[in-house]
Amino acid sequence: MISIRLFSSPLLVVLTVLLLSPGETPCHAQLFDRATVLEQVLVPRPNGTVSEPLTIVIRRGRITEMSADADAPMMSRKVDAKGLYATAGLFDPASTLTLGAVSSASAVHSAWDGFDRYDSDAIRAAIASGVTRIQLQPSGPAGIVGRVSTISLAPLDGGGHGVLEKEAVALCIDLNQGTPLARIRTFEKVRTAFRTAQRGREGIEDYSTELEEYLEALAEAAKESGEKDKKKDDEKKDDEKKDGEKKDDGPAKPDRPDRNPAGDVLIQVLEQQLPVRILARRSEDILNAVDLATEFQFPFQLQGADEAHMVLGSLKELEGLSVLLDRPQRSLDRGAAPRTSSQLIPLLEEAGIPWTVGSGGPSSGLWRTVRAISGQAGKASPLSLVNAGPDRGSAAWLRRGTSHLVLWEGNPALDGSARPNRVIIDGTVVWQRPAGTQEGSF
Amino acid sequence: MRIVENSPGRCLLLCCIFTLVAATPLAGADRVISGVGVVGPEGSISPAMAVVIDQDGQVSAVIPADQVDPTMVEIKAPNGSVITPGLHDLLGSLGATGALAAGTKLIDADLRAADAFDSTDPNLEKAARNGILHTTIAALPRGLLNGHTATFVCQQSASARPLGPGKPFYALAESALNSSREPTSRVAMVSMWKEWLATSDASEQIPGILFCPKPLDLRQSLDIGWSELPVLVHSGDARSPLERLAGRQALMVVGPFLEGGDAAQVRSAVKASAAGVELAFAGGLPAGPADHLRRSAAIAVAAGLDADAARRALFSNPARACGVSSIGLIEPGARADLVLFSADPLDPAAQVLQIWRAGKRLRVAAPGKISELEVPR
Numbered sequence: 001m002i003s004i005r006l007f008s009s010p011l012l013v014v015l016t017v018l019l020l021s022p023g024e025t026p027c028h029a030q031l032f033d034r035a036t037v038l039e040q041v042l043v044p045r046p047n048g049t050v051s052e053p054l055t056i057v058i059r060r061g062r063i064t065e066m067s068a069d070a071d072a073p074m075m076s077r078k079v080d081a082k083g084l085y086a087t088a089g090l091f092d093p094a095s096t097l098t099l100g101a102v103s104s105a106s107a108v109h110s111a112w113d114g115f116d117r118y119d120s121d122a123i124r125a126a127i128a129s130g131v132t133r134i135q136l137q138p139s140g141p142a143g144i145v146g147r148v149s150t151i152s153l154a155p156l157d158g159g160g161h162g163v164l165e166k167e168a169v170a171l172c173i174d175l176n177q178g179t180p181l182a183r184i185r186t187f188e189k190v191r192t193a194f195r196t197a198q199r200g201r202e203g204i205e206d207y208s209t210e211l212e213e214y215l216e217a218l219a220e221a222a223k224e225s226g227e228k229d230k231k232k233d234d235e236k237k238d239d240e241k242k243d244g245e246k247k248d249d250g251p252a253k254p255d256r257p258d259r260n261p262a263g264d265v266l267i268q269v270l271e272q273q274l275p276v277r278i279l280a281r282r283s284e285d286i287l288n289a290v291d292l293a294t295e296f297q298f299p300f301q302l303q304g305a306d307e308a309h310m311v312l313g314s315l316k317e318l319e320g321l322s323v324l325l326d327r328p329q330r331s332l333d334r335g336a337a338p339r340t341s342s343q344l345i346p347l348l349e350e351a352g353i354p355w356t357v358g359s360g361g362p363s364s365g366l367w368r369t370v371r372a373i374s375g376q377a378g379k380a381s382p383l384s385l386v387n388a389g390p391d392r393g394s395a396a397w398l399r400r401g402t403s404h405l406v407l408w409e410g411n412p413a414l415d416g417s418a419r420p421n422r423v424i425i426d427g428t429v430v431w432q433r434p435a436g437t438q439e440g441s442f
Numbered sequence: 443m444r445i446v447e448n449s450p451g452r453c454l455l456l457c458c459i460f461t462l463v464a465a466t467p468l469a470g471a472d473r474v475i476s477g478v479g480v481v482g483p484e485g486s487i488s489p490a491m492a493v494v495i496d497q498d499g500q501v502s503a504v505i506p507a508d509q510v511d512p513t514m515v516e517i518k519a520p521n522g523s524v525i526t527p528g529l530h531d532l533l534g535s536l537g538a539t540g541a542l543a544a545g546t547k548l549i550d551a552d553l554r555a556a557d558a559f560d561s562t563d564p565n566l567e568k569a570a571r572n573g574i575l576h577t578t579i580a581a582l583p584r585g586l587l588n589g590h591t592a593t594f595v596c597q598q599s600a601s602a603r604p605l606g607p608g609k610p611f612y613a614l615a616e617s618a619l620n621s622s623r624e625p626t627s628r629v630a631m632v633s634m635w636k637e638w639l640a641t642s643d644a645s646e647q648i649p650g651i652l653f654c655p656k657p658l659d660l661r662q663s664l665d666i667g668w669s670e671l672p673v674l675v676h677s678g679d680a681r682s683p684l685e686r687l688a689g690r691q692a693l694m695v696v697g698p699f700l701e702g703g704d705a706a707q708v709r710s711a712v713k714a715s716a717a718g719v720e721l722a723f724a725g726g727l728p729a730g731p732a733d734h735l736r737r738s739a740a741i742a743v744a745a746g747l748d749a750d751a752a753r754r755a756l757f758s759n760p761a762r763a764c765g766v767s768s769i770g771l772i773e774p775g776a777r778a779d780l781v782l783f784s785a786d787p788l789d790p791a792a793q794v795l796q797i798w799r800a801g802k803r804l805r806v807a808a809p810g811k812i813s814e815l816e817v818p819r
Contacts, residue, residue, distance in 0.1 A: 096702070121705065122705075125705070129744065327701060359701070361701045361702035362701075362702045364701075364744070365701040365702070365741070368701070368737070368740050368741075368744070368790045369701075369790075371789060371790040371791040372733070372790035372791060374791050375784070375789075375790065375791035375792060375793050376793075382791065417743075417749065417786060417788060417789060
């Protein structure tokens, strides 16, 4: 009797059907999505303080609640994070993770194509250092090397890591390699490529115009041909007499310009649909980058920029310029390495040029680079220097909606040797420090 | 009467002079750096300490800061700052002229790397400003015995004397093979090594520094029968027989490690440390970046090296490796070659604020920043 009464409730019937139905449906996902709850977490704040111990609720991969008195949902996975500090996962805007010796030398190449999602050692080292999202930049012979891709280091069901978020983030141009003479040639090569693309764009525009004219002429010809058809019967006898005369072939169809995929990418740059990142460290290369941007009128991001302080006047005049600082090179070799200035960051800020920090390598060194630069910048907290996502200014402070988290053993905002303890992506703990080890970058 | 007439002005002048004299530490008197974390022989940092430097440019005491006479304090260090012995560019070529190439002799005991040292090299001063106060140079390892190493203070001067006699620099590596003289093969090289160790006097077998970079080099080095293990210069990877070094008080020179470099070498160093081997980070100046030593340490710590072991590898062990006892430690009697960092030197954000060479202070950090941090007395 009881079971009959229970099943008489329509709600219970629906629930029973859902439970028994095979396969995963959106309803299943909503009903059986277990929340992840981090208990007793400390959260560093931009003003230098640390929150009281909080409960962080992660539903469907994102933080939905973050407060001291949040209730843990039923059947949630609880993570005891007492004494750990939570920040957003770090974002490395200049990574070469897993690329190794992979070389690229064309605008059509995408860094994503070279990403090795099964290079578990390198990816694990990057995640263990708190990096959860990267902008992978191609490398190769000097010149136009390819397109930068944004990749999340989330684990995949079939093994490996790496989910493509955006394949073409920016076009990468390397003006930094080789001897001075080789670098001049590289600059000329890039310039020629853009000029060719410019001519190609003009060719396409001409073709479009000619095609329109052709279509108009064709329509007119067809109209004339119709009128002629009416008179055809009348003039049949005359036509037979004029058989020996030439026929009118109508308007000539314009030739379509040959397809040029690399040129098409450069046209996207010229039309400011695709941002540009130029790697240049020495002052002369930076000036070459400025010349390119001025001649072809595109804004760009300057990567490296070690000698930017020497040409700051030229950089100030550019619109839309930003600087991406990577591994600071402080070589003692005069002339062999770029001449850096400890005052570069204050000078950039004074000039109003926005800047950010990337590893310039396999991402496991991002936090060390950020700390080294924070020491140079005299910033109170290195967390304000590192981004949590591709949006400029999205510092790694924790906020609602965040899907990538790092739990640190010390306060990374203040402690230079703070190490990640756990890394959580979309509600799943993707890395945890093995018990009894010191592994994990700081 | 004139004295009486001018007394206000004279009194003021005398007061000023007296104040200045009282405020300035007497020439030749001990000077104290107070309120600072000190890196000890074990590599750990003891907070709130004071370092006393005597008039001979040596450390005379390391005592808790609260036991210091406030009138003797030369510098009250900023909060969180750490004082260390000088960093040491070990087996790089900082200050060396030429290619540091040895002669054609296979066993050359008379070759002195000190002869290649140029004390006027401006890189010495640049390195010092980055906290690197000592450099040890050696000839390239192209023979079995490549003369003796030489250690100098990084200070640009008209002349310089090495800090000690130096150590013999041996090689059991492919770099010692030469098609125009013996040994031309690895077999011959190992045979010559065994013969030398078996036939030479024990007095000739001075434990020096042995260049054996590859796993096979190390394996063969351990097989040839050293009475006392030399300092091993070894890059290594998973094939290195590091377990055979356990319990042998081995000291190994590793690195330099680079961002994105060979992870196997870093793991090998961490494994060696876990097996009880003491490490010292190799130098790379002037070719590498000036902060490469601390970067090597940070990379090794990130890979799992104990922080104290990393500090020993930065400061005390390089001095042990090159056989100079007066440097590498902050203890009574040691040279006062010191570096004041704004934080733990393993933190890449730490900046070099001040350096002392034989007790002589040089301010390094930009004045604008230092004024915010320190309270000069």
